[in-house]
Every structure is written in structure tokens, then in C-alpha cells.
Amino acid sequence: MSHSELPADLTDSTTGESVTIQTEQGLYVDPKALSAHLPALSYRGDALYMEQVSIDELAKQYGTPCYVYSKQAILDVYQAYTDSFASLNHQVCYAVKANSNLAVLGVLAQAGAGFDIVSRGELMRVLAAGGAASRVVFSGVGKTYSDIEYALTQGIGCFNVESISELTLINEVAKSLNKPAPISLRVNPNVDAKTHPYISTGLKDNKFGITHEDALAVYQQAADLSHIDIVGIDCHIGSQLTEVEPFVAALDKVIELIHSLRDAGIELQHIDLGGGLGVRYIDETPVSIDEFAQALLPKLSELGLTVFFEPGRSIVANAGVLLTQVDVLKPTEHKNFAIVDAAMNDLIRPALYQAEMAVIPSMLPSAGIDTDGTQPWDIVGAICETGDFLAKDRLLSLATGDVLAITGAGAYGFTMSSNYNSRPRASEVMVSGDSHQLIRKRETIEALYADEALWQAQ
Numbered sequence: 214m215s216h217s218e219l220p221a222d223l224t225d226s227t228t229g230e231s232v233t234i235q236t237e238q239g240l241y242v243d244p245k246a247l248s249a250h251l252p253a254l255s256y257r258g259d260a261l262y263m264e265q266v267s268i269d270e271l272a273k274q275y276g277t278p279c280y281v282y283s284k285q286a287i288l289d290v291y292q293a294y295t296d297s298f299a300s301l302n303h304q305v306c307y308a309v310k311a312n313s314n315l316a317v318l319g320v321l322a323q324a325g326a327g328f329d330i331v332s333r334g335e336l337m338r339v340l341a342a343g344g345a346a347s348r349v350v351f352s353g354v355g356k357t358y359s360d361i362e363y364a365l366t367q368g369i370g371c372f373n374v375e376s377i378s379e380l381t382l383i384n385e386v387a388k389s390l391n392k393p394a395p396i397s398l399r400v401n402p403n404v405d406a407k408t409h410p411y412i413s414t415g416l417k418d419n420k421f422g423i424t425h426e427d428a429l430a431v432y433q434q435a436a437d438l439s440h441i442d443i444v445g446i447d448c449h450i451g452s453q454l455t456e457v458e459p460f461v462a463a464l465d466k467v468i469e470l471i472h473s474l475r476d477a478g479i480e481l482q483h484i485d486l487g488g489g490l491g492v493r494y495i496d497e498t499p500v501s502i503d504e505f506a507q508a509l510l511p512k513l514s515e516l517g518l519t520v521f522f523e524p525g526r527s528i529v530a531n532a533g534v535l536l537t538q539v540d541v542l543k544p545t546e547h548k549n550f551a552i553v554d555a556a557m558n559d560l561i562r563p564a565l566y567q568a569e570m571a572v573i574p575s576m577l578p579s580a581g582i583d584t585d586g587t588q589p590w591d592i593v594g595a596i597c598e599t600g601d602f603l604a605k606d607r608l609l610s611l612a613t614g615d616v617l618a619i620t621g622a623g624a625y626g627f628t629m630s631s632n633y634n635s636r637p638r639a640s641e642v643m644v645s646g647d648s649h650q651l652i653r654k655r656e657t658i659e660a661l662y663a664d665e666a667l668w669q670a671q
């Protein structure tokens with residue numbers, strides 16, 4: 214492509230809230246304009262910083278690929294939830310699946326957060342990080358006997374029950390331990406969350422929850438079980454919701470049920486609205502936590518119940534970046550490929566959900582945006598899959614050795630990473646002010662096969 218086809222000055226062309234320019238050749242994301250919308254990230258001169266620490270310094274010290282999280286950014290969002298709902302008895306149960314590093318969990322536990330978990334492993338992490346089991350809700354469609362036994366023994370706050378067979382199993386385990394199990398039913402309200410189909414969970418076609426129509430009868434069944442203690446009602450309709458209307462529609466359906474339950478003599482202590490609030494990755498305009506609260510508070514206040522939330526993405530996504538280095542530049546007749554040292558095994562969101570994530574340089578070209586050097590690039594990993602891409606058709610000025618930051622990577626980044634192609638998982642670092650600390654060592658290749666064995670039997 215000829216350079217003259219690019220807008221003369223890309224930086225002057227972004228307007229209003231948008232930080233991008235879509236050209237025929239690709240998408241230009243203005244790094245400075247984007248960073249102004251992201252907590253903890255800023256350019257000082259040409260250099261990208263997280264809090265008070267230079268990104269290049271972090272890349273040099275810890276190597277790449279490396280996830281870096283801002284402690285303050287995590288705490289600020291947690292605080293925004295607690296401030297916005299201060300007028301209600303409430304509990305923010307951070308969804309561990311979004312980012313389960315012990316340091317992240319520990320910071321949130323210290324701030325007073327509860328947790329939403331979906332496995333025994335996540336509960337063990339919460340306890341290891343200093344979280345209290347009594348402030349944990351246990352979600353998920355496939356809890357096993359031993360998961361339930363472990364959670365009950367630890368004093369779990371509540372099981373979010375997703376089926377009658379799970380309810381029966383919980384009663385059985387509780388009976389064997391002679392310890393009543395606190396439960397809520399996860400109701401599927403059949404509301405369209407208007408998000409990617411893979412992260413929509415509140416429709417009849419989804420595997421989650423008990424249908425709105427069946428919920429009353431299942432509660433009545435639960436009330437008859439000897440070792441079940443009904444404490445709440447729960448619903449989670451999906452993730453990365455940018456509008457408030459689906460939350461309100463789901464809440465209306467749950468409130469309807471709460472009234473029917475009251476009529477049937479079943480009193481609850483809490484309502485759990487799940488997680489799902491979306492974030493700005495590039496140009497999205499999600500409702501703010503405060504707008505979310507304003508829309509829900511009038512309806513919630515009337516109920517007189519404690520309110521639980523299970524936010525994951527909104528707490529950690531924009532607190533994190535994935536740092537990666539450009540290893541190879543491979544221009545071809547049809548496409549330019551920048552092969553970087555992170556790949557789909559490190560960050561699967563682009564491949565799995567067609568997620569668009571911003572890729573910004575650790576160091577801006579010294580003369581500002583260098584339009585002469587700007588080319589459209591596919592940012593890809595070294596994995597043997599065509600689906601191994603982190604971003605496509607991005608207008609960037611690149612050289613080998615450059616360090617890039619993929620923003621919005623704090624949620625569903627490391628936790629969804631794998632060892633595909635025998636690639637060790639990335640290291641993780643936390644930044645606070647001008648200090649930083651390794652919070653997970655990069656895996657060694659030897660560790661990947663240390664638990665395997667050669668075939669020795671005849």
C-alpha cells in the first residue's frame with residue numbers, strides 16, 4: 214500500500230469520544246487518545262507508563278509476553294461499585310474466573326470483596342489469598358459431590374443452584390455432613406443480553422439456570438428438602454453488556470418471582486444480579502457503574518433485600534495489559550504480518566470471540582505519529598493456526614524489537630491461557646505507584662512435561 218493513501222495526520226482526525234479512524238487499509242487506534250480513557254495508562258512524552266512505571270522498563274525486567282496489572286485501577290473500580298450502591302446493603306462478589314491471580318484476589322479480599330467462584334480450584338485460590346468462604350457464592354452448572362462437600366465444609370456463603378439434580382445432590386451432601394446448605398436458585402429470565410452469543414447466558418437456549426417459568430415450583434421443592442436453607446435468588450444474563458436495559462428487564466422478571474415466592478411463604482435474604490457490565494476496549498461506550506446503579510437502585514431499594522453483584526470483567530479488564538515484543542515483520546503482497554511473542558495461547562479473546570483489542574506501542578515514534586512509517590499489520594502469534602491472531606489490519610509503525618501493549622487484557626486473558634504448542638504461560642506483574650512485583654513466574658518448558666511419563670509397560 215502506498216503511504217499517501219493514509220490520512221495526512223491521523224492524530225488530528227479522531228473526533229469526540231472515538232479514538233479510531235477506519236481507513237480502507239485498516240483501523241488506526243490513537244494511542245494517546247485511547248490511554249486517556251484507560252485507568253493507570255498514560256504517555257509521558259513518547260513513553261507509555263502504567264501508574265508510575267515505564268512499560269519498557271517492565272518489559273526489560275520481566276521479559277515478554279507478560280501480563281501487567283495496576284493495583285489502583287482494580288481498587289478504584291471495586292470502590293466505584295461500593296460507592297454507587299452505598300445506600301443498600303450489598304456485597305460485591307468479584308468473579309474469580311476473570312482473573313484469578315492470588316495477588317489480584319488478595320487485593321480485593323483486603324478491600325472487603327466477596328467472591329463468585331465456579332470450581333473447587335477457585336475456592337481454594339480465594340482462601341489462599343485470604344478471602345472468607347462465608348463471602349463466597351458458588352456458581353456453575355456442574356458442581357460435583359466433592360466440590361459441594363469441600364465448599365460446605367469451608368462454610369461457603371451460598372450455592373447458586375442451576376438444576377433440580379444439583380439441588381438434590383447438595384441436599385444429600387448437606388445431610389451427610391449434617392450441615393444445612395445455603396442456596397439460591399439461578400433463574401434464567403430469557404432476556405437477550407445483546408452481547409456475543411458465546412457470552413450470552415440468560416436465554417432459553419443457554420445451558421444456564423432454571424427457567425423463569427419453573428423457578429417457583431423448584432423453590433417449593435427446595436423448601437421441602439431437609440438440609441436446604443433457601444437464602445436468595447440469582448441471575449446472570451451475560452458478559453460485556455454495554456446497555457442497562459437488559460439488566461433492568463432481568464431484574465423485573467426476578468422481582469416478579471420474589472413476589473410470587475413471598476405469596477407462597479418463601480422469604481429470601483438476598484438478590485444476586487450476577488456480573489456482566491461491559492468495558493470500553495476501544496470505542497465501546499458502556500454504561501458507567503453509576504448509571505447502572507441509578508437504573509437499578511429504585512427497584513432494588515423497595516425489596517428490602519441484601520444485593521449481591523458478581524462483576525469480573527468490569528473490575529479487572531482495563532487494569533491490565535499484555536506486553537509483547539515484535540519478533541518478525543513479514544510483509545507480503547496481500548498482507549503485512551507482525552509476528553509477536555504472544556499468541557492465541559496467551560490471549561484467546563480475539564480468536565474465540567472475534568474480540569477487537571487495542572494494540573499500542575510502548576514508545577511513540579519520536580516525531581509523533583510517523584505516518585510515513587505507518588502500515589496496516591495483522592498482529593499474529595507464532596502458533597500453527599490461522600486463528601492465531603491478536604489484532605487484524607491495524608495501522609501501526611513497527612520495527613522488530615518494539616514492545617507493544619495489548620490493552621483491556623486484565624480480564625479473561627491469563628485465566629483463559631493455555632500451553633498449546635508447548636508454550637509456557639506468560640509471567641504476571643502487579644504495579645502500584647512506582648513499585649512493581651512479579652506475581653506469577655513465567656512457566657518453564659520443563660515444567661510443562663514434568664508430570665508426564667514415557668510408556669514403560671509391555
Ligand SMILES: Cc1ncc(COP(=O)(O)O)c(C=O)c1O
Pocket residue numbers: 308311329352353414449451452453487488489490523524525526527
Ligand atoms: C455466573 C457468573 N457470574 C459472574 C460472571 C462475571 O461476568 P463479567 O466478567 O462479565 O462481569 C460470569 C461470567 O461469565 C458468570 O458466569
